[in-house]
Amino acid sequence: DADVTQTPRNRITKTGKRIMLECSQTKGHDRMYWYRQDPGLGLRLIYYSFDVKDINKGEISDGYSVSRQAQAKFSLSLESAIPNQTALYFCATRSNSGGVSSYNEQFFGPGTRLTVL
Amino acid sequence: AQSVTQLGSHVSVSEGALVLLRCNYSSSVPPYLFWYVQYPNQGLQLLLKYTTGATLVKGINGFEAEFKKSETSFHLTKPSAHMSDAAEYFCAVTGGNNRKLIWGLGTSLAVNP
Numbered sequence: 001d002a003d004v005t006q007t008p009r010n011r012i013t014k015t016g017k018r019i020m021l022e023c024s025q026t027k028g029h030d031r032m033y034w035y036r037q038d039p040g041l042g043l044r045l046i047y048y049s050f051d052v053k054d055i056n057k058g059e060i061s062d063g064y065s066v067s068r069q070a071q072a073k074f075s076l077s078l079e080s081a082i083p084n085q086t087a088l089y090f091c092a093t094r095s096n097s098g099g100v101s102s103y104n105e106q107f108f109g110p111g112t113r114l115t116v117l
Numbered sequence: 118a119q120s121v122t123q124l125g126s127h128v129s130v131s132e133g134a135l136v137l138l139r140c141n142y143s144s145s146v147p148p149y150l151f152w153y154v155q156y157p158n159q160g161l162q163l164l165l166k167y168t169t170g171a172t173l174v175k176g177i178n179g180f181e182a183e184f185k186k187s188e189t190s191f192h193l194t195k196p197s198a199h200m201s202d203a204a205e206y207f208c209a210v211t212g213g214n215n216r217k218l219i220w221g222l223g224t225s226l227a228v229n230p
Contacts, residue, residue, distance in 0.1 A: 041222065043161075043220045044220075045217060090161070103149040103211045106161075106218065108153075108160035108161040109160055
Protein backbone atom coordinates (compact mmCIF):
# COMPACT_ATOMS: atom_id res chain seq x y z
CA ASP A 1 0.00 0.00 0.00
CA ALA A 2 1.12 3.53 -0.78
CA ASP A 3 2.42 5.54 2.17
CA VAL A 4 1.06 8.85 0.86
CA THR A 5 -2.24 8.77 -0.98
CA GLN A 6 -4.10 11.53 -2.76
CA THR A 7 -7.71 11.63 -3.84
CA PRO A 8 -8.97 12.18 -6.41
CA ARG A 9 -6.21 11.40 -8.90
CA ASN A 10 -7.91 13.36 -11.64
CA ARG A 11 -10.61 16.02 -11.49
CA ILE A 12 -12.25 18.23 -14.04
CA THR A 13 -14.38 21.06 -12.71
CA LYS A 14 -15.85 24.36 -13.75
CA THR A 15 -14.94 27.90 -12.84
CA GLY A 16 -16.47 28.97 -9.54
CA LYS A 17 -16.85 25.49 -8.10
CA ARG A 18 -15.49 24.51 -4.70
CA ILE A 19 -12.97 21.70 -4.84
CA MET A 20 -11.27 19.70 -2.11
CA LEU A 21 -8.17 17.61 -2.64
CA GLU A 22 -7.34 15.12 0.07
CA CYS A 23 -4.08 13.70 1.29
CA SER A 24 -3.58 10.84 3.73
CA GLN A 25 -0.39 9.27 4.99
CA THR A 26 0.52 6.17 6.94
CA LYS A 27 4.14 7.15 7.53
CA GLY A 28 3.49 8.71 10.92
CA HIS A 29 5.11 11.97 9.84
CA ASP A 30 4.09 15.19 11.51
CA ARG A 31 5.00 17.53 8.65
CA MET A 32 2.86 17.78 5.54
CA TYR A 33 3.04 19.98 2.44
CA TRP A 34 0.92 20.93 -0.56
CA TYR A 35 2.61 21.87 -3.84
CA ARG A 36 1.44 22.65 -7.32
CA GLN A 37 3.46 21.82 -10.39
CA ASP A 38 3.18 23.70 -13.66
CA PRO A 39 5.30 23.08 -16.77
CA GLY A 40 8.47 25.15 -16.62
CA LEU A 41 7.71 26.48 -13.15
CA GLY A 42 8.83 23.53 -11.06
CA LEU A 43 7.21 22.93 -7.68
CA ARG A 44 5.65 25.81 -5.79
CA LEU A 45 4.65 25.53 -2.16
CA ILE A 46 1.04 26.37 -1.36
CA TYR A 47 0.75 25.53 2.34
CA TYR A 48 2.61 23.47 4.90
CA SER A 49 1.78 22.14 8.33
CA PHE A 50 4.06 21.00 11.12
CA ASP A 51 1.24 19.60 13.23
CA VAL A 52 -2.52 19.89 13.56
CA LYS A 53 -2.27 23.36 15.12
CA ASP A 54 0.64 24.69 13.04
CA ILE A 55 -0.36 25.68 9.50
CA ASN A 56 1.66 28.07 7.39
CA LYS A 57 1.27 29.80 4.05
CA GLY A 58 3.68 29.00 1.29
CA GLU A 59 4.67 31.15 -1.66
CA ILE A 60 1.35 30.90 -3.55
CA SER A 61 -1.43 30.49 -0.97
CA ASP A 62 -3.89 33.01 -2.48
CA GLY A 63 -7.06 31.25 -3.64
CA TYR A 64 -6.35 28.17 -1.53
CA SER A 65 -7.11 27.04 2.00
CA VAL A 66 -6.13 23.95 3.97
CA SER A 67 -7.32 21.84 6.84
CA ARG A 68 -5.25 19.48 8.97
CA GLN A 69 -7.93 17.22 10.30
CA ALA A 70 -5.51 14.84 11.98
CA GLN A 71 -1.83 14.08 11.90
CA ALA A 72 -2.42 11.78 8.96
CA LYS A 73 -4.74 13.99 6.89
CA PHE A 74 -4.15 17.31 5.16
CA SER A 75 -6.75 18.66 2.74
CA LEU A 76 -6.40 21.44 0.20
CA SER A 77 -9.45 23.45 -0.87
CA LEU A 78 -10.10 25.77 -3.75
CA GLU A 79 -13.08 27.82 -2.59
CA SER A 80 -13.90 29.14 -6.05
CA ALA A 81 -11.82 27.47 -8.72
CA ILE A 82 -10.44 29.47 -11.63
CA PRO A 83 -8.77 28.25 -14.85
CA ASN A 84 -5.26 29.31 -13.83
CA GLN A 85 -5.49 26.84 -10.96
CA THR A 86 -5.31 24.06 -13.53
CA ALA A 87 -2.21 22.14 -12.48
CA LEU A 88 -0.77 18.98 -10.98
CA TYR A 89 -1.04 19.05 -7.19
CA PHE A 90 1.23 17.09 -4.89
CA CYS A 91 1.07 16.32 -1.21
CA ALA A 92 4.27 15.49 0.64
CA THR A 93 5.22 14.43 4.15
CA ARG A 94 8.37 14.63 6.21
CA SER A 95 9.57 13.26 9.49
CA ASN A 96 10.81 15.67 12.14
CA SER A 97 13.20 13.19 13.71
CA GLY A 98 16.66 14.59 14.33
CA GLY A 99 15.47 18.02 15.39
CA VAL A 100 16.13 21.41 13.82
CA SER A 101 19.72 20.56 12.98
CA SER A 102 18.71 17.95 10.44
CA TYR A 103 16.44 17.84 7.45
CA ASN A 104 14.88 14.61 6.38
CA GLU A 105 13.64 14.09 2.87
CA GLN A 106 10.06 14.65 1.79
CA PHE A 107 7.91 11.77 0.57
CA PHE A 108 5.44 12.53 -2.19
CA GLY A 109 2.02 11.29 -3.11
CA PRO A 110 1.17 10.35 -6.71
CA GLY A 111 -0.44 13.71 -7.47
CA THR A 112 -3.86 15.03 -8.43
CA ARG A 113 -4.34 16.42 -11.91
CA LEU A 114 -6.88 19.24 -11.68
CA THR A 115 -8.44 20.91 -14.68
CA VAL A 116 -10.60 23.99 -14.24
CA LEU A 117 -12.70 24.85 -17.28
CA ALA B 118 17.87 33.92 0.83
CA GLN B 119 18.29 30.43 -0.50
CA SER B 120 17.87 29.70 -4.19
CA VAL B 121 18.50 26.91 -6.69
CA THR B 122 19.40 27.15 -10.35
CA GLN B 123 19.27 24.17 -12.66
CA LEU B 124 21.15 24.88 -15.86
CA GLY B 125 19.31 23.52 -18.87
CA SER B 126 15.61 22.80 -18.75
CA HIS B 127 16.07 20.00 -21.29
CA VAL B 128 19.01 17.64 -21.65
CA SER B 129 19.29 14.92 -24.26
CA VAL B 130 21.84 12.10 -24.21
CA SER B 131 22.38 8.87 -26.06
CA GLU B 132 21.91 5.55 -24.33
CA GLY B 133 25.20 4.60 -22.70
CA ALA B 134 26.50 8.17 -22.58
CA LEU B 135 27.37 10.18 -19.49
CA VAL B 136 24.53 12.00 -17.79
CA LEU B 137 25.37 15.38 -16.25
CA LEU B 138 22.61 17.53 -14.77
CA ARG B 139 23.75 20.80 -13.27
CA CYS B 140 22.57 22.40 -10.05
CA ASN B 141 23.93 25.53 -8.39
CA TYR B 142 22.60 26.91 -5.16
CA SER B 143 22.94 29.90 -2.92
CA SER B 144 22.61 29.60 0.81
CA SER B 145 23.53 31.73 3.77
CA VAL B 146 23.89 28.65 5.96
CA PRO B 147 25.38 25.20 5.40
CA PRO B 148 22.90 23.65 3.02
CA TYR B 149 21.24 20.30 2.85
CA LEU B 150 20.90 19.36 -0.82
CA PHE B 151 18.62 16.93 -2.58
CA TRP B 152 18.00 15.46 -6.01
CA TYR B 153 14.54 14.10 -6.78
CA VAL B 154 13.32 12.28 -9.88
CA GLN B 155 9.85 12.32 -11.36
CA TYR B 156 8.98 9.59 -13.83
CA PRO B 157 6.07 10.21 -16.20
CA ASN B 158 2.72 10.31 -14.44
CA GLN B 159 4.26 9.72 -11.02
CA GLY B 160 5.14 11.67 -7.92
CA LEU B 161 8.65 12.67 -6.98
CA GLN B 162 11.04 10.27 -5.31
CA LEU B 163 14.37 10.90 -3.67
CA LEU B 164 17.47 10.05 -5.71
CA LEU B 165 20.06 11.18 -3.17
CA LYS B 166 20.82 13.79 -0.57
CA TYR B 167 23.76 15.58 1.00
CA THR B 168 23.59 16.61 4.62
CA THR B 169 27.07 16.45 6.15
CA GLY B 170 30.16 14.34 5.79
CA ALA B 171 31.36 12.84 2.53
CA THR B 172 30.88 15.25 -0.35
CA LEU B 173 30.38 12.54 -2.96
CA VAL B 174 26.95 11.09 -2.45
CA LYS B 175 25.69 7.94 -4.11
CA GLY B 176 22.03 7.41 -4.79
CA ILE B 177 19.67 4.97 -6.38
CA ASN B 178 19.86 3.70 -9.96
CA GLY B 179 23.59 4.45 -10.32
CA PHE B 180 23.34 8.20 -9.83
CA GLU B 181 25.73 10.24 -7.74
CA ALA B 182 26.33 13.88 -6.94
CA GLU B 183 29.22 15.84 -5.52
CA PHE B 184 28.83 18.77 -3.14
CA LYS B 185 31.36 21.45 -4.03
CA LYS B 186 31.16 24.27 -1.54
CA SER B 187 33.65 26.47 -3.39
CA GLU B 188 31.57 26.27 -6.54
CA THR B 189 28.19 26.20 -4.74
CA SER B 190 27.29 23.25 -6.92
CA PHE B 191 25.66 19.87 -6.54
CA HIS B 192 25.72 18.35 -10.02
CA LEU B 193 24.10 14.99 -10.68
CA THR B 194 25.92 12.39 -12.76
CA LYS B 195 25.53 8.86 -14.04
CA PRO B 196 28.30 7.19 -16.07
CA SER B 197 26.02 5.41 -18.54
CA ALA B 198 22.48 6.48 -19.37
CA HIS B 199 19.70 3.97 -19.67
CA MET B 200 16.42 4.45 -21.46
CA SER B 201 14.63 4.14 -18.12
CA ASP B 202 16.42 7.25 -16.86
CA ALA B 203 14.20 9.47 -19.00
CA ALA B 204 12.41 11.64 -16.45
CA GLU B 205 12.24 15.06 -14.84
CA TYR B 206 14.95 15.79 -12.28
CA PHE B 207 14.69 18.38 -9.53
CA CYS B 208 17.39 19.82 -7.31
CA ALA B 209 16.40 21.29 -3.95
CA VAL B 210 18.07 23.03 -1.02
CA THR B 211 16.83 23.59 2.50
CA GLY B 212 15.57 27.01 3.41
CA GLY B 213 17.52 29.01 5.95
CA ASN B 214 15.44 27.87 8.89
CA ASN B 215 15.14 24.29 7.63
CA ARG B 216 11.37 24.54 7.55
CA LYS B 217 10.96 23.86 3.86
CA LEU B 218 12.74 23.07 0.61
CA ILE B 219 13.64 25.54 -2.12
CA TRP B 220 13.23 23.87 -5.51
CA GLY B 221 14.89 24.29 -8.86
CA LEU B 222 12.70 24.45 -11.96
CA GLY B 223 13.65 20.97 -13.06
CA THR B 224 15.57 19.41 -15.95
CA SER B 225 13.88 17.06 -18.35
CA LEU B 226 16.23 14.26 -19.39
CA ALA B 227 15.66 12.48 -22.69
CA VAL B 228 17.63 9.33 -23.52
CA ASN B 229 17.95 8.47 -27.19
CA PRO B 230 18.52 4.93 -28.45
